[in-house]
Amino acid sequence: MQGFVVYLLLLMGSIFELSVVKCARSKGSDSGTSTTFDVTKFGAIGNGKTDDAKAFTSAWEAACNKGLGTSKITVPSGKTFLVSAIKFAGPCKSRSITFEILGTIVAVPKQAWGKGGGDGDAWILFHQVQGLSVVGNGKGVFDGQGASWWPRERKNDSPTALRFSHCDNLSVSGLKHMNSQKNHISINGCNHANISNLHITAPGTSPNTDGIDISSSTNLSIQDCVMATGDDCIAINGGTSGVKISRITCGPGHGISIGSLGKNGKHEEVERILVENCTFIKTQNGVRIKSWQDGAVKVSGVKYIGVRGTTVAKDATIDLKCSKTVPCTDIEFSNINIKSVGGHADSAKAKCTNAQGTARSCTPPIHCVKT
Structure with missing residues (x-):
């Protein structure tokens, strides 16, 4: 009888243990599952003529929910x-979403603008999506x-091509962006973003076609990109901090800019910006900070290290x-070599207004920053 009791207890323990394992596996599979939604399965045609926006929206709703x-x-x-x-x-209910564009x-x-479901100032808008990855694998x-x-862009009413608004933990990589209506990419109110391996192009004469425009965002990394546009390769606006920009090839375009800031007396801050190991190719400008003189603007902790190339x-x-x-305070220049070309070889110089910082090993010499 005692042996039977022991056997029964062992059997019950094994059943309980198996149930726990099955339960754990079940929970793990629920939380770890990944589902792919092909836009063509939702009605997208892909012939370049039929508007596929509704199919894209349906695929998004399925993935998001x-x-x-x-x-x-x-x-x-x-x-x-x-x-x-x-x-x-x-x-979204999904823990994270990958938008794969091949x-x-x-x-x-x-002439067909305004018939879709956007918000008017963006062609494609991602809003309040956490853990979003938009990837292209170079394709x-x-x-x-x-x-x-572009002929009407002087009125500044053209849409941004791709806008990310309040998307934390964002990743964008391996994509080609061409001929945007205005900015190619805008990042607004995003925290923790990694942008890499993008190829952005538009004619040098195209107006306001910034490569990447950033505002009110923190902790961004932008690296290993090629940008040839009609405006700033990268523009950093107010409310932005903690941005690392590295290994960017820029040109044609207006270079890498902070601002403009403080229009109509507005209070704006930009801090902790690092621009390193970047190359300019015949840009209209090199590096610049643009502030309205009557604005309450605070720019600090900006470093330019290992920046080289040519401007016109x-x-x-x-x-x-x-x-x-x-x-501007705590502005640092180190190992800078930017030369003017195209008949302006002797005009390369640095100009500063109200800037405090340090400069070493710089061409042109930067004597205008003051400690």
């Missing part, structure tokens, strides 16, 4: 997807068809215009 685990939306290769203005909104996404022409293309917009600037290749109300 999937629940536990992760989701991936894939835009397959070998097809061109015409897409009108569209908004991908969160928050084909080409092309914007509707200007994905965004084509904004900007040429039809007729005046200053390094131009720091800081607020007279609050000078």
Whole structure:
């Protein structure tokens, strides 16, 4: 009898242990599952003529609302997807979403604008999506068809091609962006973002086609990108801090800029910006800080290290215009070699207004920063 009791207890223990293991496996599989949503399965045609925005929206809603685990939306290769203005909104139930672009996404022409589901100032908008990755593996293309917009861009009413708004823990990599209507990429109110291996192009004469425009964002890394545009390769605006920019090839374009800041007396801050190991190729400017003199602007902790290349600037290749109300502080230049070309070889110089910092091993000499 005693032996039977022992056997029964052992049997019950084994059953309990097996149940625990099954339960753990069940929970792990629920939280670790990943589901792929192909836009063509939701009706996207990919012939470059039919507007596929509704199919993209349907795929997004399915991925966003999937629940536990992760989701991936894939835009397959070998097809061109015409897409009108569209908004991908969160928050999502999925722990993270990967938007994989292997084909080409092309914007509707200007005359068809306003018929889609966007918010008016962006062609493609991601809003309040946490843990978002937009990847292309070197194959994905965004084509904004900007040429039809540029004649009216002087009015500044053209849309940004790709905007990320309040998307924390963001990753964007391996994509080609071309001919944006205005900015190619805007990052607004995002915390912790990694941007890498992008190829951004637009004619040097195209207006306001910034490569990446940043505002009110923190802790960003932008690296290993090639940008040839009609405006700033990278523009950093107010409320931004903790940005590392490295191994960027820029040109043509207006260089890498902070500002403009403080228009109409506005209070704005930019701090902890590192620009290192970047190359300019015949840019209209080199590096610059732009502040309105009557603005309450605070720019601090900006470092330029190992920046080289050429500009076609007729005046200053390094131009720091800081607020007279609050000078720029802790500005550091180290190992700078930026030369003017195109008939302006003797005009390379640095100009500073109200800038405090240090400079060493710099061409042109930067004597205007003061400690």
